Amino acid sequence: MAGGDGNLLAALPRSLEAEQTTDLIANENLRIERIVSTGQASPPGFWYDQAWSEWVLLVAGSAGLLFEGEAQPRVLRPGDHLLIPAHRRHRVAWTDVEHPTVWLAVHFG
Amino acid sequence: MAGGDGNLLAALPRSLEAEQTTDLIANENLRIERIVSTGQASPPGFWYDQAWSEWVLLVAGSAGLLFEGEAQPRVLRPGDHLLIPAHRRHRVAWTDVEHPTVWLAVHFG
Numbered sequence: 267m268a269g270g271d272g273n274l275l276a277a278l279p280r281s282l283e284a285e286q287t288t289d290l291i292a293n294e295n296l297r298i299e300r301i302v303s304t305g306q307a308s309p310p311g312f313w314y315d316q317a318w319s320e321w322v323l324l325v326a327g328s329a330g331l332l333f334e335g336e337a338q339p340r341v342l343r344p345g346d347h348l349l350i351p352a353h354r355r356h357r358v359a360w361t362d363v364e365h366p367t368v369w370l371a372v373h374f375g
Numbered sequence: 376m377a378g379g380d381g382n383l384l385a386a387l388p389r390s391l392e393a394e395q396t397t398d399l400i401a402n403e404n405l406r407i408e409r410i411v412s413t414g415q416a417s418p419p420g421f422w423y424d425q426a427w428s429e430w431v432l433l434v435a436g437s438a439g440l441l442f443e444g445e446a447q448p449r450v451l452r453p454g455d456h457l458l459i460p461a462h463r464r465h466r467v468a469w470t471d472v473e474h475p476t477v478w479l480a481v482h483f484g
């Protein structure tokens with residue numbers, strides 16, 4: 267699945283060694299990607315710290331997203347979306363181990 | 376539901392006089408919006424002709440999207456996404472009359 271047309275839920279792997287990321291749209295100012303997780307989490311102690319903003323939609327499955335300074339991960343279910351401002355440190359605490367988790371990530375700014 | 380955080384499937388209206396559009400992200404270069412349709416279609420003879428690109432994801436429900444010059448609308452189901460290049464004329468031929476149809480639209484470039 268590459269390019270702008272397709273189905274986010276098609277050809278979902280059941281089990282992956284690492285998260286699978288596919289660019290759907292990529293240009294100078296914008297990247298839209300599908301990410302599939304099958305139980306992966308960020309490595310212990312690792313924090314994302316991005317110079318750009320990211321808007322995330324959880325499409326299928328479930329996940330826990332931890333922001334630095336918060337006591338507990340935010341639990342994301344299908345349809346949940348949130349904005350991660352630039353340099354807001356965060357990590358994926360967990361993803362569903364039973365079903366594939368599909369994320370839509372829009373990187374911009 | 377406004378701003379970057381929320382759930383696309385929350386507080387879905389059962390029936391609307393007109394499509395409901397909510398900005399989730401809006402800045403100079405990018406607009407992400409949720410659109411809810413409850414059976415609406417584009418007016419007869421109306422074509423969208425936009426000066427910018429639009430990437431569309433059908434999140435729930437179903438719809439028919441007709442591109443000018445194509446014989447039949449493309450039928451969109453949950454997870455289906457497509458890129459509508461700038462000035463590619465298109466119209467919404469139909470949306471589900473039984474269940475709310477939720478679109479995610481990313482306008483850019």
